[in-house]
Amino acid sequence: MAFLAKMTFPEYPREPCPSPAIPFESLPPISPETKAAIESAALESNDRFLETFLEPNSFCPFSRGGRQRGQTVRFVYYADTTDLTPLLDRMADAARDPSKLVIQVIVPMIEVSAEAWSRFCHEVTAVGNDRLRDGPGNGDNLYAVAPLHPELRYSSSNPFALIPLFRRTPDPTIQWVRLDALESLYSGRTGDTVYADLDDLESFLAKPRRNPLFDRIAETNMKMALRLGIPEVERSLRDLARSAQDRYARILLSDVPPKPQSRPGCPHRPTTPASDTTPPRPALLERNGQWALVRVDELLARVPVRFLANDVEVVAIRVGEEVHVLHGRCPHRYAPLTDAVVEDERIVCPHHGWDFQLSTGRSDGVPGAAVARFRSRTDDGLLWVDGAELQAWRVNNEKAFRADDDVL
Numbered sequence: 001m002a003f004l005a006k007m008t009f010p011e012y013p014r015e016p017c018p019s020p021a022i023p024f025e026s027l028p029p030i031s032p033e034t035k036a037a038i039e040s041a042a043l044e045s046n047d048r049f050l051e052t053f054l055e056p057n058s059f060c061p062f063s064r065g066g067r068q069r070g071q072t073v074r075f076v077y078y079a080d081t082t083d084l085t086p087l088l089d090r091m092a093d094a095a096r097d098p099s100k101l102v103i104q105v106i107v108p109m110i111e112v113s114a115e116a117w118s119r120f121c122h123e124v125t126a127v128g129n130d131r132l133r134d135g136p137g138n139g140d141n142l143y144a145v146a147p148l149h150p151e152l153r154y155s156s157s158n159p160f161a162l163i164p165l166f167r168r169t170p171d172p173t174i175q176w177v178r179l180d181a182l183e184s185l186y187s188g189r190t191g192d193t194v195y196a197d198l199d200d201l202e203s204f205l206a207k208p209r210r211n212p213l214f215d216r217i218a219e220t221n222m223k224m225a226l227r228l229g230i231p232e233v234e235r236s237l238r239d240l241a242r243s244a245q246d247r248y249a250r251i252l253l254s255d256v257p258p259k260p261q262s263r264p265g266c267p268h269r270p271t272t273p274a275s276d277t278t279p280p281r282p283a284l285l286e287r288n289g290q291w292a293l294v295r296v297d298e299l300l301a302r303v304p305v306r307f308l309a310n311d312v313e314v315v316a317i318r319v320g321e322e323v324h325v326l327h328g329r330c331p332h333r334y335a336p337l338t339d340a341v342v343e344d345e346r347i348v349c350p351h352h353g354w355d356f357q358l359s360t361g362r363s364d365g366v367p368g369a370a371v372a373r374f375r376s377r378t379d380d381g382l383l384w385v386d387g388a389e390l391q392a393w394r395v396n397n398e399k400a401f402r403a404d405d406d407v408l
Contacts, residue, residue, distance in 0.1 A: 005175045020123030022384060023116035027080045027109055030252075037251045037258050039076040045170040045244035046074065052101070053236060057228065058333050058352055058407065059221050062185070065406035071101040071181075073152065079107055084124060091128045091176065095142055102180040103143075105174040109248050112172060114149040121147035121174050128176075134152055141179060148173035152243035156230055159218035165230070166221060168237040170211040170244040186213055198387040216400035220332050224352065229367045253278045260331075277305075280328060284382065290376040292382040292391070296323060299383075302342040310390040316383060317358060324358040325385055327372040327393070333408055336399035337371075351408050 016134070016395050030038070041367060073094050077087055087105065094100045112296045124368045125145040131141045149172050152164035224234050251258065284292045291309040294336045298316040306315045306328040315326030328337055329350040340347045346353045346364070361373035372393055376385050401407055 010368055017123075017126045018075040018128060018370075020120055022079075022082055022084075022119050023110040024079065024110040024182060026082055029080055030078075031362045034251060035078050038078060038108060041244070041247045041251060042076045042171055043074065043134060045108075045240065045247065046104075046106055046173075048243075049169055049237075049240055053168070053240070054237065057224055059224065061217060061333050061401075061405075061407035064408075066102060070265065071099060072104065072279075073100050074104045074106065076106045076108065079110055080163055084127070087127050090133060092132060093352065094176075095132050098178070098180075100117075100256050101178050103174075103176040103189070104148075105167075106171050107173065108171045110172060112149075114147075114151045114153060117149045117172050118152075119144050121145050122260060124174070125176065143176040143312070144176040144179050145184060148175055150237070154220075154258045156225075159215075159222040162222050162230075163218060165225065165233065165237075167239070170241045170387070213400045223369050224332065224380075226368075227354075257371060270275045278338075279307040280308040280313050281338075286387065289387040290384050291387050292384050293325075294383050294399075295381050296378055298382065299323065299369045302343065304338050304340050304347065306336055306338045309385055310394070312390040312394050314390075315340075315347075316376075317347065319345070319358065323376060323378065325363055325376040325381055325383070326358070327374075329371075330354055330369055332366075332402070334399070334405065384385070 001085065012084060037047060050063065050067075054060050054257055057186065063072075065289075067178045075090060077090075090105070091103065094103045110204050125143055125353070129141040129143055148167045148169040150168050150170060152168055154164040155161035165393050278374060281294070284294065286292075293307045293314070294305065295308060296318065299316060301318055302313045302322075304317050306313060306316075313336075314325050315328040317324045317326070321340065326347070329335065330337055330340075330351070332352055332354050334350065335349055335351045337349065339350050341350060342348075342358075343355075345359060346355045354363060354369060356369075359373075361370040361371045363371075374385050374389055374393070376383055378384070
């Protein structure tokens with residue numbers, strides 16, 4: 001094979017991607033004032049989608065943090081021309097700033113099916129990437145695309161088939177994401193390539209596999225949707241889309257379009273309580289594989305306290321004469337459970353309302369959800385947990401999220 005490295009091959013010109021066929025009719029010309037009012041209304045509709053649906057339920061766990069760090073760019077494209085040059089120019093402008101990781105192009109008032117819109121989004125992205133290869137793309141595709149549309153088809157048969165439901169924005173929207181940002185986000189959390197000894201395949205298959213981050217998000221999103229009720233989720237998204245169309249109609253029918261509000265960038269208003277950022281308390285001591293967390297009389301009744309023992313975060317809650325020890329992070333978006341509220345015989349995460357029975361760790365309100373519960377005992381006034389049990393849990397439960405992820 002060494003001779004191949006010395007061979008030269010002719011370079012053939014790269015065929016440019018053909019310009020995509022536009023699957024919707026151009027919008028009629030309107031006055032600059034009306035266009036500005038439409039653009040403002042489209043941004044407000046998108047704000048409501050983010051602030052009342054997507055982010056409060058953490059369906060896109062990195063959305064809020066990306067907006068607040070200024071990594072998301074949104075603009076409204078009034079499609080009154082078949083010339084895609086202005087759209088592709090905006091893509092190229094954003095590509096020059098590597099800190100802008102997500103570009104959202106909101107296209108209000110067009111009539112296009114979800115299937116045709118999806119095809120168009122992929123085709124126009126191919127053209128845009130082709131234009132960028134000799135510039136910011138450095139010869140490679142720079143952007144991935146996620147078509148967003150108010151009528152995307154979905155299925156509740158599995159977590160991945162349900163994903164289009166969470167992409168039902170009020171208006172057809174192109175979402176471009178930098179591939180280098182995706183690579184950085186999923187680095188070390190996408191699952192590992194490993195090599196198996198075929199003579200010992202049975203033991204290899206018995207070992208736990210790392211749960212990829214994408215899979216983890218899809219699975220917890222489905223549990224959240226089941227908790228809320230999928231028909232209710234669909235209804236709320238349909239109402240958001242209908243409200244946007246009603247707003248556009250009022251603007252077009254008005255003799256004096258409303259003065260648009262100034263809406264630079266993306267909304268930054270916090271909608272959830274701040275998470276506890278204090279580190280867990282270290283265990284008091286380790287003896288013969290047993291870890292002492294705290295003196296039991298230091299635990300206030302029904303107040304969770306988080307500890308670190310054998311590299312595992314746990315939370316201890318004293319209820320009456322009994323002390324419960326659970327994993328210290330909510331399995332939904334890895335929020336520390338020192339924020340949680342103890343109600344009767346359950347603990348409730350304040351961020352998204354996931355609840356867990358203290359006696360079993362299982363959730364009543366979120367189908368299939370549970371937080372690990374560890375055995376504990378009291379001896380000489382100290383609360384003890386078993387190091388071997390903690391280690392076994394840690395080995396079998398790779399973290400999809402990290403403690404410093406801003407996902408709430």
